[in-house]
Amino acid sequence: MSCAGLMTAGLVLHGCGTAMPIIKATAKDEKIGIPLSSFAEGKTMLVVRTAQLENDILIIKKEDNYHAIYLQCTHEGVGLTPTSQKIVCTAHGSVFDFDGNVLKEPALKPLKKFKTSVIDNNLIISLT
Ligand code: FES
Numbered sequence: 308m309s310c311a312g313l314m315t316a317g318l319v320l321h322g323c324g325t326a327m328p329i330i331k332a333t334a335k336d337e338k339i340g341i342p343l344s345s346f347a348e349g350k351t352m353l354v355v356r357t358a359q360l361e362n363d364i365l366i367i368k369k370e371d372n373y374h375a376i377y378l379q380c381t382h383e384g385v386g387l388t389p390t391s392q393k394i395v396c397t398a399h400g401s402v403f404d405f406d407g408n409v410l411k412e413p414a415l416k417p418l419k420k421f422k423t424s425v426i427d428n429n430l431i432i433s434l435t
Pocket residue numbers: 380381382383384385396397398399400401412413414
């Protein structure tokens with residue numbers, strides 16, 4: 308399968324609220340495609356923003372694996388802010404690790420994760 312049709316915008320922005328690179332993308336057939344070259348120069352984390360989701364997705368590269376964590380707090384659904392050490396909710400102070408586990412309440416449930424795969428030098432994030 309070619310993923311060329313999935314690619315939309317590869318624009319890298321430095322967004323507000325986070326110092327991480329942000330890639331804007333459009334989902335097609337419930338999937339988002341990001342070029343693996345986005346992780347060039349030793350990058351291990353970036354944020355994907357799409358109009359199809361209320362909040363962003365944090366992509367974490369661990370060796371050759373990619374983890375996609377939905378940046379929506381499991382307490383009351385507020386958007387989360389990733390830092391270099393953890394993921395924080397500014398609403399009521401919940402803190403999560405990079406596996407999505409709760410480090411600090413009031414949130415009780417881990418963060419949602421999306422399945423990822425690599426096809427033709429693209430990282431594919433499945434939103435279903
Ligand atoms: S919405 Fe995140 S801690 Fe309440």
